Amino acid sequence: MALKIIEGCINCGNCRHVCPTDTIRYYDTPDLQHTIEPAGCIDCNLCVDACPVEVIEPDNAYVHDPEELASAKELAADVWKKRGAMIQTVLKVMRQRNARWAREREERRDDPERYRSGNRLP
Numbered sequence: 001m002a003l004k005i006i007e008g009c010i011n012c013g014n015c016r017h018v019c020p021t022d023t024i025r026y027y028d029t030p031d032l033q034h035t036i037e038p039a040g041c042i043d044c045n046l047c048v049d050a051c052p053v054e055v056i057e058p059d060n061a062y063v064h065d066p067e068e069l070a071s072a073k074e075l076a077a078d079v080w081k082k083r084g085a086m087i088q089t090v091l092k093v094m095r096q097r098n099a100r101w102a103r104e105r106e107e108r109r110d111d112p113e114r115y116r117s118g119n120r121l122p
């Protein structure tokens with residue numbers, strides 16, 4: 001199984017910065033929309049934690065070729081050795097911020113007047 005980006009992506013790029021297989025792209029789609037190239041996805045879920053608007057879901061229809069999956073895992077292990085600590089640090093900040101935004105969205109739902117003039121939340 002791989003993951004896919006569904007409608008509602010705000011193109012923030014967070015997922016791309018934490019993906020250990022560099023399999024999230026945007027530059028090769030006509031509208032520069034982020035997409036996951038499923039062959040390189042190892043289903044690690046790091047991008048899910050990074051996404052502020054919860055638009056990354058399982059792509060149950062995708063079945064990996066065992067060799068491509070093995071090669072993606074090998075790449076991930078290599079990237080993790082080189083950039084794992086940095087990815088973890090970035091993810092920690094993203095998780096905290098996403099949790100804060102989720103709380104603020106809830107508050108906004110409770111009190112729509114509060115954020116009437118602001119448009120800073122996704």
Ligand code: SF4
Pocket residue numbers: 003018019020021022023024036040041042043044045046047048
């Ligand atoms: S699940 Fe992991 S490998 Fe797949 S796109 Fe997300 S971060 Fe990349």
Ligand code: SF4
Pocket residue numbers: 005008009010011012013014015016034050051052053054055056
């Ligand atoms: S983190 Fe979410 S909103 Fe941001 S580019 Fe990735 S899928 Fe889109």
